[in-house]
Amino acid sequence: xxxxxxxxxxxxxxxxxxxxxxxxxxxxxxxxxxxxxxxxxxxxxxxxxxxxxxxxxxxxxxxxxxxxxxxxxxxxxxxxxxxxxxxxxxxxxxxxxxxxxxxxxxxxxxxxxxxxxxxxxxxxxxxxxxxxxxxxxxxxxxxxxxxxxxxxxxxxxxxxxxxxxxxxxxxxxxxxxxxxxxxxxxxxxxxxxxxxxxxxxxxxxxxxxxxxxxxxxxxxxxxxxxxxxxxxxxxxxxxxxxxxxxxxxxxxxxxxxxxxxxxxxxxxxxxxxxxxxxxxxxxxxxxxxxxxxxxxxxxxxxxxxxxxxxxxxxxxxxxxxxxxxxxxxxxxxxxxxxxxxxxxxxxxxxxxxxxxxxxxxxxxxxxxxxxxxxxxxxxxxxxxxxxxxxxxxxxxxxxxxxxxxxxxxxxxxxxxxxxxxxxxxxxxxxxxxxxxxxxxxxxxxxxxxxxxxxxxxxxxxxxxxxxxxxxxxx
Numbered sequence: 001x002x003x004x005x006x007x008x009x010x011x012x013x014x015x016x017x018x019x020x021x022x023x024x025x026x027x028x029x030x031x032x033x034x035x036x037x038x039x040x041x042x043x044x045x046x047x048x049x050x051x052x053x054x055x056x057x058x059x060x061x062x063x064x065x066x067x068x069x070x071x072x073x074x075x076x077x078x079x080x081x082x083x084x085x086x087x088x089x090x091x092x093x094x095x096x097x098x099x100x101x102x103x104x105x106x107x108x109x110x111x112x113x114x115x116x117x118x119x120x121x122x123x124x125x126x127x128x129x130x131x132x133x134x135x136x137x138x139x140x141x142x143x144x145x146x147x148x149x150x151x152x153x154x155x156x157x158x159x160x161x162x163x164x165x166x167x168x169x170x171x172x173x174x175x176x177x178x179x180x181x182x183x184x185x186x187x188x189x190x191x192x193x194x195x196x197x198x199x200x201x202x203x204x205x206x207x208x209x210x211x212x213x214x215x216x217x218x219x220x221x222x223x224x225x226x227x228x229x230x231x232x233x234x235x236x237x238x239x240x241x242x243x244x245x246x247x248x249x250x251x252x253x254x255x256x257x258x259x260x261x262x263x264x265x266x267x268x269x270x271x272x273x274x275x276x277x278x279x280x281x282x283x284x285x286x287x288x289x290x291x292x293x294x295x296x297x298x299x300x301x302x303x304x305x306x307x308x309x310x311x312x313x314x315x316x317x318x319x320x321x322x323x324x325x326x327x328x329x330x331x332x333x334x335x336x337x338x339x340x341x342x343x344x345x346x347x348x349x350x351x352x353x354x355x356x357x358x359x360x361x362x363x364x365x366x367x368x369x370x371x372x373x374x375x376x377x378x379x380x381x382x383x384x385x386x387x388x389x390x391x392x393x394x395x396x397x398x399x400x401x402x403x404x405x406x407x408x409x410x411x412x413x414x415x416x417x418x419x420x421x422x423x424x425x426x427x428x429x430x431x432x433x434x435x436x437x438x439x440x441x442x443x444x445x446x447x448x449x450x451x452x453x454x455x456x457x458x459x460x461x462x463x464x465x466x467x468x469x470x471x472x473x474x
Contacts, residue, residue, distance in 0.1 A: 008183040010050035011193030027093035027320040039201035044209040047197035051166035054194030059164040072189035087177030093319040107150035109440040114162040131473035134465040136164035138217030141210035146172035147277040159461040243453030247379040248407030251400035252282035255413040263412040268302035276383035280408035289389040296367040303363040320359040327359040330382035337375040342366040406447030
């Protein structure tokens with residue numbers, strides 16, 4: 001990554017060599033791999049002004065033009081698939097095969113989805129004598145985290161482009177590489193000047209400047225709940241729309257009729273996927289009280305079977321976490337679980353054996369966890385699973401809902417109707433029944449402290465539109 005390709009404003013790569021810098025560190029080796037220049041409020045202002053200038057023309061562009069543009073972007077993205085996966089693996093530590101297939105693949109899915117939407121979407125409809133029109137909302141600020149760095153960019157950029165919006169993106173300072181590659185793709189296919197702008201930097205500086213800028217019409221934020229609060233507070237004086245996808249503490253309810261070997265193994269795999277750094281990870285496994293010992297033993301085998309190591313090794317299933325700060329936070333949570341009386345089944349503090357360097361965490365399983373424990377209440381964002389006991393279905397639902405979050409939940413049962421009934425009683429935005437995978441056309445988002453608004457599919461697309469009613473039109 002070169003210094004010449006870090007900021008993209010008004011259709012041009014900007015060299016801002018006088019800005020403060022930070023080191024980019026490979027989390028698997030702890031070695032410095034590059035330097036990132038950090039933007040400031042004036043950089044955001046230039047980017048917003050470019051986006052505002054470009055908005056009238058792009059908003060009025062014919063639908064066929066935007067479809068063709070998105071088709072070119074999709075083809076350009078496919079051509080850079082391996083580059084995207086490599087950048088994600090090097091900067092956040094995901095195993096290379098996972099970074100290519102799932103991380104880069106998730107990003108591509110959002111461009112494909114908006115193309116499907118635009119084929120049939122009706123931007124105008126009549127309601128009695130009123131014409132109801134959906135129009136692009138305007139200049140959009142986008143602030144994204146590091147854990148799914150391309151997925152969380154494209155699920156904002158793709159629908160914004162499809163709707164006719166212009167935008168300013170702030171990638172995570174820990175994983176700028178995927179965003180730079182996307183900017184290269186957009187430049188190469190001829191996205192008009194000012195439509196897409198990118199400013200690197202810290203959240204409290206660049207992110208805050210985007211959120212409070214009076215000429216930004218909408219902010220789409222993905223990150224921690226505390227970060228979401230800060231963005232909402234910064235945006236409030238200018239009454240802009242704020243869409244937030246925040247944290248989670250998702251329950252995975254295993255009912256008493258499941259194949260426990262299969263369900264527990266799947267739950268452990270999902271919890272530790274991406275080194276546990278996913279907002280919708282099933283981190284609370286709820287099991288019948290009489291099955292606690294059996295489940296703990298199965299979870300122990302599953303966790304200890306996960307191959308932790310160098311992300312570039314083809315056999316690696318779990319890499320490091322993203323940074324030293326994140327590693328230290330996870331260690332504190334693991335120690336709190338021990339101190340508060342949870343049963344440590346496997347894993348624990350410190351690095352795995354044979355991995356003295358890198359931000360590697362032992363896949364950790366706790367049993368006999370109760371709802372008052374810190375590890376059951378706070379988002380850890382690491383490979384730590386809490387197994388909790390329930391007495392009956394209603395008790396399981398009560399435990400699942402005993403959280404300030406409400407992003408996702410998982411229900412496993414041999415009786416599909418029983419699983420469906422429980423899903424309706426869980427206060428969360430997304431429920432996975434019997435191992436169902438994420439659907440890129442379905443709404444992604446949560447209740448309560450997990451955010452507001454929705455991303456993905458037509459629901460995410462409409463977040464980037466405003467509704468106009470023209471009375472007496474027909």
